[in-house]
Amino acid sequence: MNLARAMGVPAPRFISFAEPPSGHVFSGSMLSPMPSLLMTRLPGIELDAFSNEHIDFDLVKDDLVRILTLMRSFSSPWGASICGVDGGPVAGPLIPLSQLPASTDEVAFYQQIRYIGNFAAKDKKDVAPAEQLFAHPTHAVVFTHGDLNPHNIMVGPDGHVCGIFDWESAGWLPDYWEVSVTAILPRVWGQFMNERVTSGVYAEEVQGHRSMFPHISDSLSY
Numbered sequence: 001m002n003l004a005r006a007m008g009v010p011a012p013r014f015i016s017f018a019e020p021p022s023g024h025v026f027s028g029s030m031l032s033p034m035p036s037l038l039m040t041r042l043p044g045i046e047l048d049a050f051s052n053e054h055i056d057f058d059l060v061k062d063d064l065v066r067i068l069t070l071m072r073s074f075s076s077p078w079g080a081s082i083c084g085v086d087g088g089p090v091a092g093p094l095i096p097l098s099q100l101p102a103s104t105d106e107v108a109f110y111q112q113i114r115y116i117g118n119f120a121a122k123d124k125k126d127v128a129p130a131e132q133l134f135a136h137p138t139h140a141v142v143f144t145h146g147d148l149n150p151h152n153i154m155v156g157p158d159g160h161v162c163g164i165f166d167w168e169s170a171g172w173l174p175d176y177w178e179v180s181v182t183a184i185l186p187r188v189w190g191q192f193m194n195e196r197v198t199s200g201v202y203a204e205e206v207q208g209h210r211s212m213f214p215h216i217s218d219s220l221s222y
Helices: 002-009 056-072 106-116 122-134 188-198 204-220
Strands: 014-018 036-039 141-144 153-155 161-164 171-174
Touching: 002 056, 002 141, 014 153, 056 141, 056 161, 056 188, 106 122, 122 204, 188 204
Parallel strands: none
Antiparallel strands: 014 036, 141 171, 153 161
């Protein structure tokens, strides 16, 4: 999140991260405590706290276009690699196995997905729609939030986006990924991201990602 903040994105500032001692449990509970992340507070209210009729989607669209354009204006220090922010594994709720080793490029990224989805053992017609995505010309590798859904977007009293948080899925990914992961299911937000924020330029990639989803869904942590 500090990288996003340094780019000028309205993101919180990371302060510290801590994990509980190994084997520690809450007093009187069988539950193990979770790691904790300390960050600065963002203003506003989560977008998903509002019903659609109370959201000015024109304002949100304009703000997200501006923010995504800013994020995409920075070149990856890792070249064509599909990877995490630091050049290591890429993680996220819709990343197969929750975390994949860095790939040298987009072609190698798809090879990992084929392997995890066991494409080689499946009927060619069943994987053909996903293979159409893999056959696309390579995409630009851009800085990506990876989970840009309403529960991670803050809006202020004026309806403008004033913060984006939960950057654990961030990385350097193909440019369509920011949109397609929000549109795996044909819901209002994914349609908004696909048709309005990015003007439908990733429509084929969205369909391809939807086709890929059944083959890798068992490996996801969402």
